[in-house]
Every structure is written in structure tokens, then in C-alpha cells.
Amino acid sequence: MSDNPIGASYVYLLEPEVRFLEAAVEHLIPTDELGPGARDAGVVVYIDRQLAGSWGTHGRQYRSGPWLEGTPQQGYQSRFTPQEVYRIAIREIDQHCRKAFGRPFAQLASDGQLRMLQQLESDEIALPSFSSKFFFDLLWRNTDEGYFSDPLYGGNRGMAGWKLLGFPGLPSGQYRDLISSSVPYHAEPVSILDVQTGRVPIDAEGFPKHVMIKRDKEQ
Amino acid sequence: MSATKLKPVDVVVVGSGVVGSIMSMELANAGLRVVCLERGKSFDGDADFHKPNVYDELKYDRHSDIFQNLARDTLTFRNNGGQTALPMREMGAFKPGEMVGGTAAHWGANARRFLPHDFAMRSQIEQRYGKSFIPEDCNLQDWGLDWDEIEPYYDQFENIFGVGGKAGNLNGEIQEGGNPYEGERSRDYPNPPTRRTYQGELFANAARSLGYVPFQGPSAAMTQDFRNLYRVQMLQCVSGGFCSSHVCAQGAKANPLTSVFPALMRQPTFELRPLCNVLRVNKDSTGKKATGVTYIDARGNEVEQPADIVVLGAYCFNNVRLMLLSGIGTPYDPRTGTGVVGRNYAYQQGSSVEVFFDDLEFNPFIGGGMVNTSIDEFNGDVIDRGPLGFIGGAYITTNTRGAAPIKGKPVPPGTPRWGAEWKKAVAHNYRRTMSISSHATCLSYKQNYLDLDPTYKDAFGQPLLRMTFDWHDNDLRMINYMQERCVEIAKAMNGSRMNGKNKGTHFSLVGYQSTHNVGGAVMGADPSTSVVNKYLQSWDVPNVFVVGGSAFPQQPANGPTETIGMLACWAADAIKESYLKSPGALV
Structure with a gap:
């Protein structure tokens, strides 16, 4: 210890x-x-x-x-x-x-x-x-x-x-427009802890704002 | 201890889930004084299920406080009558609810109607294949309902639960884009179908290449903002996952809390009493008439609530248990095959195959609300069962649930269970996997039944319900065939690898399967093989109605909730239109 x-x-x-x-x-x-x-x-x-x-x-x-x-x-x-x-x-x-x-x-x-x-x-x-x-x-x-x-x-x-998984944590309100999308969605994960402690802001509906991850492939 | 006796009411309803809420609403709306008793807590949808805390897999899926508290009440289980049944000590294969809103508060929004074939399975199978085609120990039986008389009640329920879908058979005309094998509908769904996911598109292409007709299966998560039959507003689903096991913070998933209670609580003749655990239905000296129910309130007082009509609208298990504890109907005896209460308990078969793609990437966390693309060629009696040698069927589907990180990360065959290789496989495959599954019938057999346990008791000193259940040969052969069809579709998708799963030869409580427990107080036309008549009315005590999954004589493929809702609408109408005019046996 x-x-x-x-x-x-x-x-x-x-x-x-x-x-x-x-x-x-x-x-x-x-x-x-x-x-x-x-x-x-x-x-x-x-x-x-x-x-x-x-x-x-x-x-x-x-x-x-x-x-x-x-x-x-x-x-x-x-x-x-x-x-x-x-x-x-x-x-x-x-x-x-x-x-x-x-x-x-x-x-x-x-x-x-x-x-x-x-x-x-x-x-x-x-x-x-x-x-x-x-x-x-x-x-x-x-x-x-x-x-x-x-x-x-x-x-x-x-x-x-x-x-490790590429799981973004709490959903974004954007998902409703992305259900049929075949474009991989990569965002920095957001946790309940992040929102409760005010580290990540939420929108009017209560969803967190996702920060997208730029990946080599997409640049 | 003498019970406090309350003033009589017209109707006492036990349970506040799909059945309890809808029947309370319909009967209160007809001016009846209705008291609804719920063993669980009441919830404030705005305060209790708010973002971000609803998006908690550990809390809601593993340690949920909206599931039945097994410390107070559980059931005992054994695979066969030769074993000693032991208590289900932790939640596993199924997860009944315990809250206002019932089990449906955390359902997955699968809102399929049954097929006309499902309601007349025995007579149709006998007619097409002969009596001897049905296994000898199978208690397959018709429901005593005609499609034409119940179709309007499916429609009513869909307009309460805002079901989204595309009609496949509108007044006998086959419709492009819908399920061509569904029963005839009088009108289309109240909401449009779900949009197809990338995974759904791959499935649909593979299914078409094999000659099947893919369609978007119905969903009770709103596909658009919707005001329902009770003038309650629900919002469009965001497809953020966390659907089954969870309560929707968006108010997008239809369930008693979002679809019925906002209107029900405004009914002046309705009263909800949470934290009240019903012990039994009371009868008068003739034994032919119920006088009300006795329950334990939150303070531990024994209370008698007299009522003219008793509606048992609890989960399958508790409907059957209350019938047994109250001495209504003859308990089933598996040795002689006589008696009816507890007879024909059934569950849900199923299988799945995970397909792994090295060259594709999905967004598996976007989904939920039963977004699914399905085929129905193997459901009902579409293909000839003669050469297959089994009865029963399945729908085959890819369902984008929103892959949660604890339970939603399958790995290819041969992957170690833990360690560095497992970690690599999880990282590689989480976003490169989709699942094809079959959701299948479970028939009823003489050896599968519910009764009262001789040893174990609940927190109120009453015997636990005892389940004796195992899979049977016909159903295992059926599910093997369905799994082969899933694998064929998976192969047609050209995945890199696949991993098949079924439920094993013996039913096990370990690991979640589905909360689709049915039967034990089944409906039918013959009192010697059913507990309730076609109006869900007890044959023995006509002012008791037993409504819910408990009434299913066996389990069709399509998932029970839509039909439970339909039966609630149907039974409420029978009470309003017929029983009240002339109280007594309706058949």
C-alpha cells in the first residue's frame, strides 16, 4: 500500500x-x-x-x-x-x-x-x-x-x-438524427460523474455536449 | 389481528402496470369508483428518472430498485418435479418490476401483435398436420378468441402506447414495407416506423438475398412527438439506448407512467394506493362471490377493501399466486392432469448469433426503443412444419438496442474469458459487431406448472410461488432450426466471424433471458382447461377478472406486452358493456 x-x-x-x-x-x-x-x-x-x-x-x-x-x-x-x-x-x-x-x-x-x-x-x-x-x-x-x-x-x-470500447457514455441529443448513419461517431466519453460535477455542460434537453474526436483516418 | 375495513368501492384493481393502469383508466372513465393497489413505490417521472442518472447501467440493469425486491418476495424454482425447488435469491433470467407502472416501466418497447394463428394454434395445427403432430405431453390449446373481435382492441392499445410501425396487411391488402404475414389490420399504426439502422440495412439486404421480406418491426418508443388516446403527450425517442431495464428520462418510451398515469391521476373517481401488498381475495360464504381484497399497508396494518369487482392485474406470478392463496379455482395437479390454477406456465425461447466484421464500424450505442429490422417467414405457420417435425415459430431480427458497456460487448469464438487477449478482442469488436436473433414460441407442457412452495415463505409469512419448468424436445428442435436460419442470414452478410448462443438444454435462472413469463391462469372456452373465460372472468367467482400474461395458454413468438395491453382493453370493455348491465357469468 x-x-x-x-x-x-x-x-x-x-x-x-x-x-x-x-x-x-x-x-x-x-x-x-x-x-x-x-x-x-x-x-x-x-x-x-x-x-x-x-x-x-x-x-x-x-x-x-x-x-x-x-x-x-x-x-x-x-x-x-x-x-x-x-x-x-x-x-x-x-x-x-x-x-x-x-x-x-x-x-x-x-x-x-x-x-x-x-x-x-x-x-x-x-x-x-x-x-x-x-x-x-x-x-x-x-x-x-x-x-x-x-x-x-x-x-x-x-x-x-x-x-477502450469507443463508447461515448451519456447519449447526445444528436443521436436522434444519426440513427440511420453509417458514419462512425467518435466522441470523448461523458459520464454521469462529469455532469454531476459540472465538468461537462448540458443542453436545454439535459443531454451533454459531446466533443468529437478527430481521427487520423478522417483527416 | 382484525383488519381495518374500509368503505366499499366499485372496483379494486391489484397492480398498476399495463393491465392495472389501463383497466383503472377505462373503468374510472366509465364513472366507476376505482382503487388501485400497488405493492411498489410511487414515482414522480420528472424527479425520479432524470438525466443524467437514468443512464446508469450498473444501477438499473444490475442493482435495480425498480425490480422486485427479492428480500421480501421471490419464487422458488426447479427444473422438474423430482428436484427440491430453491428460492431465486438474486435476479437472473427475468426481472419482474416493483413500482407504480409495474414491469412495463422498464420494458424494451417491443410492441408486436400476435398472429391470428397464435390464438387458434391447436385447431389449426390439428387441421393441417393431424392431432398426432402435437407432442403428447403438450397442453397446446386455443384461446377462445376470434381475430375479428379482438383486432379493435389491439388498435386501441396501439393508440394508447403510440406504437410506430408500417402496416403489412391493411384490410386484407398486402402493403409494401410492412410485415406481409401479420394479421389483418383495420388501420395503420398511429406512428411511422422506426428508421432503419446501418445494421438493419445489412440484415435487410441479406434477408432479401435469401428470399425473405424484411420490415421494420413495431416499437413503442415514439418515432415522433405524439399525443395518445388519453391526450397524453410523449416525445420522440432520441435513440440513446438505456431502454430495457431502464425508465426513459425523455418520456419517449410508452409505459404506464408516460402513457396512462398522467391522465389516470386526473380521474376524480380513481385512487392509487402504493406500498400496499395484497394478501388475498376475500369471498362470501357461498365461495362464489368475491367481497374485496385484504392487504398490508405501508405501516403494516391489515386492511380490508370491499369491492363489487376485483381485477387481478399483477405480474403473471402474482396473479397465479393470489388465485392459489385465495382458493379461487382448482389448483393444477400434474400427476392427474386435473385442475387449472398454475397449469400451462410457459416462457420464451430464443437464440442469437453475433456477427463480427473486421472491415466495418457501427455506432452500436445509438439505438434502443426496439429499433429492429425483422422477417416473419418462420413465425406462425407460414412454412410447412410437416417436413420439419416440430410446431412453433419465431421472428428473426436484428435489434439495435444501444450496446451498454457491461453487458453489450460480445467477443468472437475462441477468445479467452479475461486477460490481455480478451481486452484486445473487446476493444476491437465492440464497434464491429451486430446480432441476429430469433424470438420464439414456448409451448405449454404437462410437467411445467406453478404452485405454492411447501417450505419457503415471503416477508408476510405467505408461501412463495413454486415454478417447475424446463425446455421440452419439440421447442429445442424448433429453436435449433431457427438458429440455423439466423446463421444463414449471418453468412449472407459476409461477416469475418460469428458466435452463436442458445439457452441450453435445461432452463437456467442464471443470466438474463427475458421477462416474458406467462400462463398459470389461462383463458379458454373450457372450464376444465382454463381458469378464466374469454373475457378474463373467473369461471368460479364471476366478479373476479384475472388479466395479464397469466392468461396466455402458451407463449407465441412475438413478445407478450402488446397482447397484455390488448387484453386489458378487451376485458375493460366486457366489464363496461356487458358485466355492469348484468353482473354474473358472461359465458
């Missing part, structure tokens, strides 16, 4: 969990020539805020027993909330790594981390409390959400995810 490139603070996650997640999500969506990876896009902050909020305690999920394992078709049947799953699973994976390699996941070499994530995904690691795939799938779902949801939620910093 001495290295805190995005100046993040955490509500629910503990320091070893942050280190674990920063290492893990950076493998899931790595930094490369296309742009920042999940770590620098704030995905761990996103996960922290989600765990601290209603979703993290399954505020809108059915929470009464009996709790049976069920079939894959019956969906989520764990009696543990995402808060609990992250806490328990990270501890158990770190214990496994210490036993097997003498150090926690975050301190493994990069290829060791990668191999561990692959084994978690394919359920090859037998964790005491959960299927390792169950945790991996939750982590990947949240990483994807954090990288591509509005920056309002702490992830997708600098709109890294939207720039």
Missing part, C-alpha cells in the same frame, strides 16, 4: 485484501498499449464500495433458509453475502499460497499469480469453505462491472473502459 497510485481509500476491504485484489484484477484486465488495466482504473475501489453497500450485504436478495446447494440452474444459493465471500475466500487463498509457496498471493511472481487465477477459475484449488470457481466468477463479474460502469462508482477511472 506504500504504492497507492490512484490515491485510493477503502471502506470495507482490509489492507491484505486490497493487495490481493490489486494483483488479481490487474491480471484479469491488464495494463497494456491499449490503456490502463483494472488496478489503475480503480476497480478495487469499485469492489470496496460495492461490498460496503447494499449489494455487499445482499440487501435486495432473498435471505431465508433452508440453504441447500442446489443445481447450477438454481443460481446463487450460498448463505454468505458478497462481503463474507470476499473476506473468507481471500484469506483461504492466501493460506493456500503460503502453504504451497511460502508467501501470500500478492507476493507471488506474476506468472505464479496468473497460474493461481487459472486454477481458481477451473476449480482446481480446494478451498475449505467455497468452490474456488464460485469466488473467481464473483471476482470476474465485479471486475468487469467496475471497469465498465460509470466512474461514479469508483472504477472506470479516466473512463478507461469506455475509451
Whole structure:
């Protein structure tokens, strides 16, 4: 945590969990020539805020027993909330790594981390409390959400995810005239956060003003 | 605890979605005192769904507070009677709503009529292919409705919901540009069709090259500024995506909040009561007459609302559950095949193929409002099913929904699920992908049904509804055939790669499919195989009307909402024109 490139603070996650997640999500969506990876896009902050909020305690999920394992078709049947799953699973994976390699996941070499994530995904690691795939799938779902949801939620910093796609974020009122257009529309993305904080002005209808991106091809 | 008993009203309506809002409007407009009970919150369209916050995929698609709060009420599910049903703990395959405006508040604006064939499927299939062509365990049955008697009510609903489209069959004359296979229409749509997207143009060219007739399928997002039958103004759709799962901040997507409530709230004899959870319909000592309903209000008080007429206008699941909890009609018994309440539950089949183009670029985020280009050759009974060996059909479509960044970024086959290669594929393909999908029938089978769960309870201590459902062989063969047709069209578009998807062999709650749950309180001409008659009136308790998707004997291809709206108009008229003059059984 001495290295805190995005100046993040955490509500629910503990320091070893942050280190674990920063290492893990950076493998899931790595930094490369296309742009920042999940770590620098704030995905761990996103996960922290989600765990601290209603979703993290399954505020809108059915929470009464009996709790049976069920079939894959019956969906989520764990009696543990995402808060609990992250806490328990990270501890158990770190214990496994210490036993097997003498150090926690975050301190493994990069290829060791990668191999561990692959084994978690394919359920090859037998964790005491959960299927390792169950945790991996939750982590990947949240990483994807954090990288591509509005920056309002702490992830997708600098709109890294939207720039990667060429997704302009909030729609422009111009779209109504462009529905049939075959000309590629490239605009700097605008987020809810941009409009709420007044960084991007809105027009009379409430749509943001898009700034078009000049591209080499079109010049 | 004794319930507070309120003053009687003429009509109590349960639910405020498409059915509840339209029936309340029609009956209040006829001078009846109407109370509408809604379990969810009331919303102020201007304050609650404003820009920019409506454009939030995470909030509305994943963690929505306008979907049913499963902490209070859900259902249990199993694939077959040999399994133990377990609660649907998080939202997955479908997402019923919980708010004033109902599930339709976040619908995708797909406003297709069913085909005349859909209403008489059993008799027409038997006539053309013989009785034995229908699978033995299939409960396929006619609706007991004639096209000519319901067509005006489709027209009425389209003029409430401002549906945009181009007629394909106007009084028997086939019209260029429309769907030539649709049922005969008495007049054109109230609004013009959607404009064709670049993706739609590619689809249309490929479809034509294969001999099909492409058309712009109807949409209930306004294709121009429009004042509807209730004199409510809606604005033209901006095509900014965020349509299904979302509530439209532009007021362009027809739904109860934008199309009905502004007029309904001005009705002097109408009262809306949100945050009221109905527990049951009450009956008198004969059991043949409903006396009203009992509900729990926001403060937790038990309240009895007496009424002369009870309209159950809730989502499919709750209509069926309230019938079971109230002891109206005989519950279905899958072992003997007798009983009717819970019988003929059905869903929606479908498949899709993603087509990837290395040399083209789209604007996939411009769309929404069910902007679609479609063909109907495989719907209804257009092509001969004899050699195919299955019944049922599909429309095939490319639908430019507005690709949202979390769920709308498919990758070609062979792409890893995550990591650097996945990131590259996502970046390359997001703007170079379009989807062709089939939207298909789901028939009803003896083994698929709804009843009350023996174990799990809701927040009010009442048993949850239990769903027993799986896909059946005929429908799986049908959808494989439809998927092959999608792939043919995709190949004719000369894409670089494609990736096919279907719903699998077993129905699964995991991952969104569609909120098209139907049946369980079906309409028909025979009380031994239906819960309500052709006017949506209970056979057993004639002052109870059960209206909605729950009345569909099976699921046609075209998506349920337009027909749910049509049935609301139809049932309201039956009450106004016939029932009030002579209260009692209409059939």
C-alpha cells in the first residue's frame, strides 16, 4: 500500500485484501498499449464500495433458509453475502499460497499469480469453505462491472473502459438524427460523474455536449 | 389481528402496470369508483428518472430498485418435479418490476401483435398436420378468441402506447414495407416506423438475398412527438439506448407512467394506493362471490377493501399466486392432469448469433426503443412444419438496442474469458459487431406448472410461488432450426466471424433471458382447461377478472406486452358493456 497510485481509500476491504485484489484484477484486465488495466482504473475501489453497500450485504436478495446447494440452474444459493465471500475466500487463498509457496498471493511472481487465477477459475484449488470457481466468477463479474460502469462508482477511472470500447457514455441529443448513419461517431466519453460535477455542460434537453474526436483516418 | 375495513368501492384493481393502469383508466372513465393497489413505490417521472442518472447501467440493469425486491418476495424454482425447488435469491433470467407502472416501466418497447394463428394454434395445427403432430405431453390449446373481435382492441392499445410501425396487411391488402404475414389490420399504426439502422440495412439486404421480406418491426418508443388516446403527450425517442431495464428520462418510451398515469391521476373517481401488498381475495360464504381484497399497508396494518369487482392485474406470478392463496379455482395437479390454477406456465425461447466484421464500424450505442429490422417467414405457420417435425415459430431480427458497456460487448469464438487477449478482442469488436436473433414460441407442457412452495415463505409469512419448468424436445428442435436460419442470414452478410448462443438444454435462472413469463391462469372456452373465460372472468367467482400474461395458454413468438395491453382493453370493455348491465357469468 506504500504504492497507492490512484490515491485510493477503502471502506470495507482490509489492507491484505486490497493487495490481493490489486494483483488479481490487474491480471484479469491488464495494463497494456491499449490503456490502463483494472488496478489503475480503480476497480478495487469499485469492489470496496460495492461490498460496503447494499449489494455487499445482499440487501435486495432473498435471505431465508433452508440453504441447500442446489443445481447450477438454481443460481446463487450460498448463505454468505458478497462481503463474507470476499473476506473468507481471500484469506483461504492466501493460506493456500503460503502453504504451497511460502508467501501470500500478492507476493507471488506474476506468472505464479496468473497460474493461481487459472486454477481458481477451473476449480482446481480446494478451498475449505467455497468452490474456488464460485469466488473467481464473483471476482470476474465485479471486475468487469467496475471497469465498465460509470466512474461514479469508483472504477472506470479516466473512463478507461469506455475509451477502450469507443463508447461515448451519456447519449447526445444528436443521436436522434444519426440513427440511420453509417458514419462512425467518435466522441470523448461523458459520464454521469462529469455532469454531476459540472465538468461537462448540458443542453436545454439535459443531454451533454459531446466533443468529437478527430481521427487520423478522417483527416 | 382484525383488519381495518374500509368503505366499499366499485372496483379494486391489484397492480398498476399495463393491465392495472389501463383497466383503472377505462373503468374510472366509465364513472366507476376505482382503487388501485400497488405493492411498489410511487414515482414522480420528472424527479425520479432524470438525466443524467437514468443512464446508469450498473444501477438499473444490475442493482435495480425498480425490480422486485427479492428480500421480501421471490419464487422458488426447479427444473422438474423430482428436484427440491430453491428460492431465486438474486435476479437472473427475468426481472419482474416493483413500482407504480409495474414491469412495463422498464420494458424494451417491443410492441408486436400476435398472429391470428397464435390464438387458434391447436385447431389449426390439428387441421393441417393431424392431432398426432402435437407432442403428447403438450397442453397446446386455443384461446377462445376470434381475430375479428379482438383486432379493435389491439388498435386501441396501439393508440394508447403510440406504437410506430408500417402496416403489412391493411384490410386484407398486402402493403409494401410492412410485415406481409401479420394479421389483418383495420388501420395503420398511429406512428411511422422506426428508421432503419446501418445494421438493419445489412440484415435487410441479406434477408432479401435469401428470399425473405424484411420490415421494420413495431416499437413503442415514439418515432415522433405524439399525443395518445388519453391526450397524453410523449416525445420522440432520441435513440440513446438505456431502454430495457431502464425508465426513459425523455418520456419517449410508452409505459404506464408516460402513457396512462398522467391522465389516470386526473380521474376524480380513481385512487392509487402504493406500498400496499395484497394478501388475498376475500369471498362470501357461498365461495362464489368475491367481497374485496385484504392487504398490508405501508405501516403494516391489515386492511380490508370491499369491492363489487376485483381485477387481478399483477405480474403473471402474482396473479397465479393470489388465485392459489385465495382458493379461487382448482389448483393444477400434474400427476392427474386435473385442475387449472398454475397449469400451462410457459416462457420464451430464443437464440442469437453475433456477427463480427473486421472491415466495418457501427455506432452500436445509438439505438434502443426496439429499433429492429425483422422477417416473419418462420413465425406462425407460414412454412410447412410437416417436413420439419416440430410446431412453433419465431421472428428473426436484428435489434439495435444501444450496446451498454457491461453487458453489450460480445467477443468472437475462441477468445479467452479475461486477460490481455480478451481486452484486445473487446476493444476491437465492440464497434464491429451486430446480432441476429430469433424470438420464439414456448409451448405449454404437462410437467411445467406453478404452485405454492411447501417450505419457503415471503416477508408476510405467505408461501412463495413454486415454478417447475424446463425446455421440452419439440421447442429445442424448433429453436435449433431457427438458429440455423439466423446463421444463414449471418453468412449472407459476409461477416469475418460469428458466435452463436442458445439457452441450453435445461432452463437456467442464471443470466438474463427475458421477462416474458406467462400462463398459470389461462383463458379458454373450457372450464376444465382454463381458469378464466374469454373475457378474463373467473369461471368460479364471476366478479373476479384475472388479466395479464397469466392468461396466455402458451407463449407465441412475438413478445407478450402488446397482447397484455390488448387484453386489458378487451376485458375493460366486457366489464363496461356487458358485466355492469348484468353482473354474473358472461359465458
